[in-house]
Amino acid sequence: MNQLLAIRVFIRVTDARSFAKAADSLNIPRSSVSKLLQDLEQHLGTKLIERSTRSFTITPSGEAYREHALNLLAQLENMDMAAGEGRIKPHGRLRVDVGSSLANLVIIPALPEFRARYPDLELLLGVSDRPADIIGEGVDCVIRGGALPDSSLIGRHLCSVDYVTCATPAYLSKNGTPTHPRELEEKHQTIRYFFPHTGKSLPLYFSNGGEKYEINGCSVMDVSESTAHTEAVLTGLGIGQIFRFSARPHLGSERLVAILEGWTQPSHPLQLVYPATRYPSAKLRAFADWAVELFSRESCKPSK
Structure with missing residues (x-):
């Protein structure tokens, strides 16, 4: 058995969660994929994958072996690049x-x-x-x-992005432009973001010196996807707090207007994360x- 090839096949199968897709991506016969995995499991004396016509499950032993295998392949790749002195x-x-x-x-x-x-x-x-x-x-x-x-995770800081509170000109013309966050609770509609995995909606955050507010307002819509959240604010149904980089082109074209700019919102740190x-x-x-x-x-x- 070519164990290194078998390991690469195992990784590709678990990535694709399909023997057929793994074989196609590696450009080898599907029968070879099955045979290599069987040989690898026999060599290890344990099942790595439980498979049937309807299900595909990586066993606990398979999960552990996969992590070690990924580390091995990463180190081999780095060794090749070091030996190639930048040519690889x-x-x-x-x-x-x-x-x-x-x-x-x-x-x-x-x-x-x-x-x-x-x-x-x-x-x-x-x-x-x-x-x-x-x-x-x-x-x-x-x-x-x-x-x-x-x-269990390592994060590499990318940057911190800030938010902007905004609404369409039509909404502000109809409902007035708030000058204090409290007005959002009293006489304005908001469009909030909610986390799809928890269902929790984010209030609108405001800070100015010692004053801090968390505003839920009269929410007309909560949206669980960031691009759709921006689009919802663009409909003119309410006031939203969105990433400034998302709002920037719409602020420039005056489809959105920034409000309450004397009040700041917490920045949002972004990280690249891996195990x-x-x-x-x-x-x-x-x-x-x-x-x-x-x-x-x-x-x-x-x-x-």
Whole structure:
């Protein structure tokens, strides 16, 4: 048995959660995929994958072996690059998960630049505001906001983005422009964001010196996806608090108007996160370095 090939096949099968897709991506017969996995399981004396015609489950032994295998492959890749003295470029597949607004407004427009720099990297970009299970879903890294949930993850700071409170000119013409956050509770409609995994809605936050307010107001709509949240505010149904980088083009075109600008909102730190148990591969480090560069010039521009 070619154990290294069997390991690569195992990783690809668990990524794709399909023997057929793994075989197609590796350009080898499907029968070879099954045989290599059987040989690997026989060599290890344990089941790595429980499979049937309707289900696919990685066993606890398989999960543990997968993490060790990912570290091994990452170190081999780094060894090859070091020995090649820069002639070998990062290559292979990289799965990255990111929220909707960041993907659509920051990352995807810059992908031609990334592709030109790393032509041998195949990027699998998962786009969702729902937090990914990094280990369980075979994700190499995610870009997420806020503090890390536990010590099993390592985060690399990208930047901090700020929010802007805004509404359409038509809404403000009809309902008036508030001059104090308290007015939002009394006579305005709000459009809030809610977390899809918990169902919890975010209030609108305001701070000015010693004064602090959390405003829920009369919410006419709560939205669980960041791009849709911005679009909902653009309908003119209410006042929203959205990422400034999302609002910037609409503020420039005057489709949205910033309000309560004397009041600040907490900044939102963004981090590139990967498992602490996983050795960072050359392709992961390449993407992380590029992401730091990208976000420093795109998402974190000073407010204008």
